[in-house]
Amino acid sequence: MIGSSGCSLIVTFYDEPGVVVKAQGENDLARPQKPRISNNRPDMVYLSDESVVLTCQTTDQEYSGDTFRLYNDGYLLNEELSYRNSATFTISNGGVAPRDYYCDYTRKLSGRSISSPESDRIKITVVARPQKPQISSNRADKVYLSDESVVLTCQTTDQEYSSDTFRLYNDGHLVNVELSYQNSATFTITNGGIAPRDYYCDYTRTVSGRSISSLESDRIKITVVARPQKPQISSNRADKVYVSDESVRLTCRKTDQEYYGDTFRLYNNGHLVKEKLSWRNSATFTISNGRVAPWDYYCDCTRTVSSRRISSPESNRIKITVIARPQKPQISGNRPDEVYVSNESVILTCQKTDQEYSGDTFRLYNDGLLVKEKLSQRNSVTFTFTNGGVAPWDYSCDYTRTVSGRTISSPESNRIKITVVDLPRPNISQVPSHVSQGEDVTFNCTSTKSTSVGTFYFYKNGVQLNDTVPQDADAQNKSATFTIQNVDPGNSGNYTCVYQLLEGPRNLMSAPSDAVFLSVHAKSFQPWIPALPVVALVLMFGVLGVYCWKKGKSRGREEFRAVPPPNDSPNSNVNVVYADLKLTPRTKKQKGKKERFETHADDSTIYADIKL
Numbered sequence: 001m002i003g004s005s006g007c008s009l010i011v012t013f014y015d016e017p018g019v020v021v022k023a024q025g026e027n028d029l030a031r032p033q034k035p036r037i038s039n040n041r042p043d044m045v046y047l048s049d050e051s052v053v054l055t056c057q058t059t060d061q062e063y064s065g066d067t068f069r070l071y072n073d074g075y076l077l078n079e080e081l082s083y084r085n086s087a088t089f090t091i092s093n094g095g096v097a098p099r100d101y102y103c104d105y106t107r108k109l110s111g112r113s114i115s116s117p118e119s120d121r122i123k124i125t126v127v128a129r130p131q132k133p134q135i136s137s138n139r140a141d142k143v144y145l146s147d148e149s150v151v152l153t154c155q156t157t158d159q160e161y162s163s164d165t166f167r168l169y170n171d172g173h174l175v176n177v178e179l180s181y182q183n184s185a186t187f188t189i190t191n192g193g194i195a196p197r198d199y200y201c202d203y204t205r206t207v208s209g210r211s212i213s214s215l216e217s218d219r220i221k222i223t224v225v226a227r228p229q230k231p232q233i234s235s236n237r238a239d240k241v242y243v244s245d246e247s248v249r250l251t252c253r254k255t256d257q258e259y260y261g262d263t264f265r266l267y268n269n270g271h272l273v274k275e276k277l278s279w280r281n282s283a284t285f286t287i288s289n290g291r292v293a294p295w296d297y298y299c300d301c302t303r304t305v306s307s308r309r310i311s312s313p314e315s316n317r318i319k320i321t322v323i324a325r326p327q328k329p330q331i332s333g334n335r336p337d338e339v340y341v342s343n344e345s346v347i348l349t350c351q352k353t354d355q356e357y358s359g360d361t362f363r364l365y366n367d368g369l370l371v372k373e374k375l376s377q378r379n380s381v382t383f384t385f386t387n388g389g390v391a392p393w394d395y396s397c398d399y400t401r402t403v404s405g406r407t408i409s410s411p412e413s414n415r416i417k418i419t420v421v422d423l424p425r426p427n428i429s430q431v432p433s434h435v436s437q438g439e440d441v442t443f444n445c446t447s448t449k450s451t452s453v454g455t456f457y458f459y460k461n462g463v464q465l466n467d468t469v470p471q472d473a474d475a476q477n478k479s480a481t482f483t484i485q486n487v488d489p490g491n492s493g494n495y496t497c498v499y500q501l502l503e504g505p506r507n508l509m510s511a512p513s514d515a516v517f518l519s520v521h522a523k524s525f526q527p528w529i530p531a532l533p534v535v536a537l538v539l540m541f542g543v544l545g546v547y548c549w550k551k552g553k554s555r556g557r558e559e560f561r562a563v564p565p566p567n568d569s570p571n572s573n574v575n576v577v578y579a580d581l582k583l584t585p586r587t588k589k590q591k592g593k594k595e596r597f598e599t600h601a602d603d604s605t606i607y608a609d610i611k612l
Contacts, residue, residue, distance in 0.1 A: 032116035033060045035068070037103045044122055045210035047129040052096040056103030056119060057086035066105040071118075073099045098126040127207050130214035131158045133166070135201045142220055143308035145227040150194045154201035154217060155184035166203040169216075170195055196224040225305050228312035229256050231264075233299045240318055241406035243325040248292040252299035252315060253282035262301045267314075269295045294322040323403050326410035327354045329362075331397045339419045339506040346390040346418060350397035351380035352410065360399040365412075367393040392420035421503045423510040424448045426456070428497045436521040437488050445497035445513065446479035454501035456480035459512065461493045489520045 040053035056068045068087030069079040080087040087105070100121040106113050138151035154166045166185035168175045178185040185203070198219040204211045236249040252264045264283035265275040276283045283301075296317040303310045334347035350362045362381040363373040374381045394415040400407045426447045435441045447453045456479075458465050480499075484491055494515035501508055 030060075032066070032105060032107050032114055033058055034117040035059075035103055035105055035119045037101060037119040037122055039101075039122060039124065041210070043125075043208050043210040045125040045127060045208045045212070046096060047212060048126055049129055051090055051092035052124060054089045054091070054101055054103070054122075055086055056089070056105065058105060058116065060085070062107070064107060064109075066107045068103055068105040070101065070103050072097055072101050077101075096124060096126050098124060100124075125208050127205075127212065128158075130164070130203060130205050130212060131156050132215040133201055133203055133217045135199060135217040135220055137220060137222065139308070141306055141308040143223045143225065143306045143310070144194060145310060146194075146224055147227055149188055149190040150222060152187045152189070152199060152201070152220075153184055154187070154203065156203060156214065158183070160205070164203040164205050166201060168199065168201050170199050171197045175199075194222060194224055196222055198222075223306050225303070225310065226256075228262070228301055228303055228310060229254055230313040231255075231299055231301055231315045233297060233315040233318055235318060235320065237406070239404055239406040241321045241323065241404045241408070242292060243408060244322055245325055247286055247288040248320060249284055249286050250297055250299070250318075251282055251284045252301065254301055254312065255281070257281065258303075260303075262303050264299060264301045266297065266299050268293050268297050273297075292320060292322055294320055296320075321404050323401075323408065324354075326360070326399060326401055326408060327352060328411040329353070329397055329399055329413045331395060331413040331416055333395075333416060333418065335506075337505045338416055339421065339504045339508070340390065341508060342420055342422045346385040346420075348383045348385075348395055348397075348416075349380055350383070350399065350413060352399055353379075355379065356401070358401060360401050362397060362399045365396050365398075366391050371395075390418060390420055392418055394418075419504055421501075421508055422449065423501075423508060425511045426497055426499055426513040428495065428513040428516050430495070430516045430518060434521065435487055435518065438486050440483055440485045441487050441491070441518060443482045443484075443495055443497065443516070444479060445482065445499065447499050447510070449478060452501075453478050453499045453510075456482070456497055456499045458482045459496045459498070460491075462496070462512075487518070487520045489522065492518055492520045494518075 035056050035058045038055050038057070040055075046052050054070060056070065058066065065081060065083050066085075066087075067079055067081050068089075070077045070089045077091075078089050080089065082105075087103075089103075100123050102121045103119045104116045106115045108114070133154050133156045136153050136155070138153075144150050152168060154168065156164070163179060163181050164183075164185075165177060165179050166187075167177050168187045175189075176187045178187065180203075187201075198221050200217045200219045202214045202216050204213045206212070231252050231254040234251050234253070236251075242248050250266060252266065254262070261277060261279055263275055263277050264285075266273045266285045273287075274285050276285065296319050298317045299315045300312045302312070329350050329352040331348060331350050333349075334345075340346050348364060350364065352360070359375060359377055361373055361375050364371045364383045372383050374383065394417050396415045397413045398410045400409050402408075424447065426445050429444045429446075431442045431444065432439075443458065445456045445458070480497075482497070494517055496512040496515050498510050498512050500510070
């Protein structure tokens with residue numbers, strides 16, 4: 001530059017930096033060297049809320065109080081006096097502009113301010129800090145079973161999807177990393193790999209080589225519980241067969257030992273039937289009043305953890321069979337009055353009213369004790385007792401039906417009281433044992449029965465005597481007396497007796513007694529025959545005539561003969577004398593006389609059988 005200034009001429013030569021500049025009339029001065037600008041981040045990438053520290057530094061050693069100046073795209077931003085070879089500029093609170101920055105410095109020599117060349121330019125990149133992400137799980141309650149997969153999502157709300165890297169942490173430990181070109185990333189933890197601790201996430205974004213991390217997300221606590229084990233269901237009957245009016249008790253039992261208030265649920269063919277809270281490892285459900293359904297039953301149990309209701313697997317299934325209870329049968333005997341003699345057959349019939357003839361077993365009881373049982377394919381069965389085998393007590397019956405292994409009994413029938421009467425044959429005796437015509441004979445009929453009897457009847461040769469009035473039995477001796485007065489030979493025969501008693505509505509008659517034979521002897525002097533059978537027939541006839549005259553009993557001429565009558569074969573070992581006797585009616589005078597009998601010594605008496 002050439003200029004005039006009064007009387008002197010000053011010529012200044014500008015040369016390359018560092019070259020001595022000479023001016024006429026002045027000392028030689030060194031030009032300030034080109035400074036260097038640097039920042040506190042090599043990548044020169046800053047978050048909008050970060051402070052930027054820029055340093056302007058010169059390499060010369062003349063620290064004469066240089067003034068360093070910072071420019072941004074040609075605009076002076078700041079200047080700073082420094083007595084060192086550098087100056088530091090700090091731009092904070094988001095005051096940094098994302099443009100080129102450079103600096104220079106000035107030095108004053110002899111009143112002159114000499115500027116250094118500009119430094120190189122550095123480009124400062126300013127980015128917004130990544131927003132705080134949100135972490136969430138696929139379950140709002142954040143409760144997981146140990147065998148479930150956990151899905152955690154880390155999501156940011158900003159719209160810069162510049163391939164951010166999302167990171168998942170568990171209690172400060174990095175769990176997983178995932179690159180995403182979206183505003184979120186999903187992390188899946190399977191096979192029970194989830195840890196029951198706090199989870200959080202962040203994400204990083206790389207700008208001009210700088211990896212910028214977001215703030216940490218909020219923390220979520222993941223709760224991991226073991227899945228409830230599969231329970232077992234059982235019924236109070238091993239055969240699982242129930243009568244329609246029976247109560248069914250079903251027990252749902254779990255095998256784990258965590259008894260903290262599980263809810264047990266009972267299902268029938270997929271429909272919830274009942275549920276019950278239990279502080280033990282089981283719960284029992286009672287279904288009464290015939291409300292049980294004949295289908296499959298199963299159960300499960302639920303556990304509530306942090307508001308999540310966790311269900312166990314379904315239990316095994318059991319099939320409940322429900323059948324109608326067999327109806328009450330009826331018992332009857334072959335006699336409406338139900339009174340039997342001990343030697344009679346008793347026939348008892350047990351009959352049911354339903355029509356299911358599936359081979360039921362009928363059972364007969366006597367005073368509650370089982371007497372007989374019989375299988376029948378019909379709706380009734382008959383029990384027969386013979387030879388006095390029936391016991392005189394209450395009889396009842398029921399029947400059983402076997403369904404799926406269970407034997408089901410009907411209700412007990414009505415009871416019938418069987419009365420069994422023992423009717424021993426009476427004993428008959430005759431007094432006197434030898435009876436003559438015109439005498440009285442008495443028959444005594446006695447019962448050996450332990451209880452009282454009713455009326456005795458008298459029979460001759462099996463025919464009831466019409467002229468004999470039935471005799472009431474003596475209450476103490478259980479006997480009765482029958483007397484026939486003034487017997488005659490027509491009264492001879494076999495005499496028996498029976499007795500009759502009333503047992504309930506039935507009139508019973510005993511068997512006849514053994515027969516006693518009544519032989520009526522004619523009222524005449526029995527001819528005594530001389531001791532010697534060889535006595536002449538005339539002498540014997542005369543002796544008999546004298547004997548009859550003495551006794552006054554003669555009724556006519558007696559004729560004796562030694563010739564046997566027809567059809568009579570005498571025993572060859574016995575001497576027999578035959579006599580024909582003719583009987584004539586007694587006169588009125590004779591009837592009025594008192595008869596007198598004489599007893600002879602046995603050695604002088606001859607007895608004879610007289611056939612009339």
